[in-house]
Amino acid sequence: MDRHELAAFLRSRRERISPAEVGLPSGTRRRTPGLRREEVAQLAFISTEYYTRLEQARGPRPSREVLAGLVRALRLTDAERDHLHHLAGAPPIPSAGPPRAVRQSILDLLRRLPQAAAIVTSATTEVLAWNDLAAALMEDFSAVAPRDRNLARRAFLGPGGLGQRLYGVSDAEEFARNTAQRLRATAARYPDAPEISGLVGELLAGSEEFRQLWDAHDVAAEPTLRKTFQHPLVGPVTVNCDVLDIADRDQQLVIYTAEPGSSAEEALRLLAVVGTQRMDAPR
Missing domain, CATH: 1.10.260.40 (lambda repressor-like DNA-binding domains)
Incomplete structure (x- = not known):
């Protein structure tokens, strides 16, 4: 002291x-x-x-x-x-798991990005926060339970093929590989977190693909700079993908933006108007 x-x-x-x-x-x-x-x-x-x-x-x-x-x-x-x-001579007790609370300044930033789809993910790949355009491009996260907002669980355990589970993204296999690598590194940072051990155990039991990726012991995930979403309403939307680390919360801010003047930019503008409603739903 x-x-x-x-x-x-x-x-x-x-x-x-x-x-x-x-x-x-x-x-x-x-x-x-x-x-x-x-x-x-x-x-x-x-x-x-x-x-x-x-x-x-x-x-x-x-x-x-x-x-x-x-x-x-x-x-x-x-x-x-x-x-x-x-x-005081009493070192802080390490966190039992990755933080889930998103800073208010980050939440405010999401709302200030009306022309970009943006989400915040935890160290376990759970979508913690999102803006309206991200909900329109990917899914209405507010309509699903928190456990179903986990992108790793969705990628490896969701119904249908891998691309279908991940909003029709063009880099579905790469995303799955990077997700397994990210979880491997997260498990090492939080060895006593039941949330992480439970998620990894669930994925190992339910997905042969995850088991193979997990057994590779890789931890160096490659960044994805560009991807295409296959949206059911507006079709393919090709976006730039930028990932910003929120180091103090062990979270990531993922921002999807379209090239100026591209068809993808027009698609995002349409989605900003349509929102999460389904245009093909019966009246």
Whole structure:
């Protein structure tokens, strides 16, 4: 435990938060910036005396419960949370599985890409978030259960042929190979995650193709820069495929864009208008 660094870090985080940010009245008689010590203690559910001793570098090593309260009270980021744990001599416990929560800024970004189809996938290839155009191009993810949004499960265990399971994409076999490689690397990062071991076990039991790919022990997936979707309404849609890593969440942002002036661009414009409704459905 580094008491002096811990004290300085707590003080710096406390002083940067305004009372309004945590629902407290600002008042007119504050002599210090940010929150008062007693306010942080109240928000963290600890005594003011104990918190004061921490800021004065003379407190005992805080428990993980106290640290969790301080993280919440001081609104620490994930990086700041980990730093707090290290300063307190209690390294953060590794995550039991890949994060599923998508940052609000990423969700906002999805909505700001009206001419591109975009999704966010987890380390287990589950589609966690999507914009309207992605739902129109691929499927209405909101209409299916979360387990059925998993692209690995869909690729290897879904009904029909591989291409049919994956929205008619031209690189279905390549996608399946890359997915197996990605899951192999994910399983190594989260060896104790039941979510991952359960998914891998399910795929091994249900797919001979996955078993063969898994037994190859490959982990270096090749990027796919271009692919074609066979859409039931607008036909083939050829798009550029860019994958951006969201490193702090172990997630990926996948963006599909059409070449300007191409027939694919016109198709995406039509899908943006049509949305997820089926034009061939009986009236």
